[in-house]
Each structure stands twice: as structure tokens, then as C-alpha cells.
Amino acid sequence: MHITISGTADYARMHTSTNDDRDLGYPSGDASWTDEIYSAEHRPDALAYARERAGVSRTGISGIAVEVYVNGRRV
Numbered sequence: 473m474h475i476t477i478s479g480t481a482d483y484a485r486m487h488t489s490t491n492d493d494r495d496l497g498y499p500s501g502d503a504s505w506t507d508e509i510y511s512a513e514h515r516p517d518a519l520a521y522a523r524e525r526a527g528v529s530r531t532g533i534s535g536i537a538v539e540v541y542v543n544g545r546r547v
Contacts, residue, residue, distance in 0.1 A: 473488065473489070473490040473492070473532070473536055473537070473538045473539070474488070474489050474490075474539050474541075475487070475488050475526045475538065475539070475540045475541070476488075476541045477519070477522045477523060477526060477540070477541065477542045477543070478542075478543055478544075479509070479518060479519045479522065479543075480518070480519055481511060481516070481517045481518060481519055481520070482510070482511050482518060483508070483509070483510055483511070483518050484508075484509045484518040484519045484521070484522040485506060485507070485508055485509075486506065486507045486508075486509065486522045486525070486526060487504065487505075487506045487507075488504060488505055488506075488507075489502070489503070489504035490502070490503055490504070490536075492534075492536055495534070496534070497534030497535055497536060507522070509521055509522050519542070522542075523542055523547070526540045526542075527540060528540055528547050529546055529547060
């Protein structure tokens with residue numbers, strides 16, 4: 473799974489792609505989606521909110537590698 477976040481405190485774009493769209497722990501189909509996040513009263517920092525949702529690069533519970541990039545840097 474790859475999560476790429478770009479943006480600022482006002483607006484962030486989070487693109488996610490995976491080859492395990494059925495969440496089985498092994499390749500089961502490709503899927504991708506993009507979320508656009510805007511700052512709002514309840515989340516004044518869109519970029520921080522996106523980072524919180526994505527987490528950091530890790531190995532998921534099913535053994536899937538999750539790579540997270542924020543503004544070009546792996547986190």
C-alpha cells in the first residue's frame with residue numbers, strides 16, 4: 473500500500489493505492505482513491521489531519537508493507 477500526501481495547513485491531497493483491495497494480506501486486486509482535505513473549524517490543519525489518518529510507514533497487521541510519503545518525504 474502506498475499513501476502519498478501533499479499540501480499545506482489549508483489543503484491536503486491524500487492519494488492511496490493498493491494491490492490488496494480486499495484486505496486479505498496478499499495481492500487480491502488493484503484499487504486507488506484520492507481524498508481532498510480542507511482546513512475547517514474542527515480541523516484547522518488539513519496536512520496534520522491527513523498525516524494523522526495515514527499514520528507512518530509500517531508493516532500492517534496482515535504483513536502488508538504500508539509506505540507513507542508527505543510532501544515527498546517518507547515518514
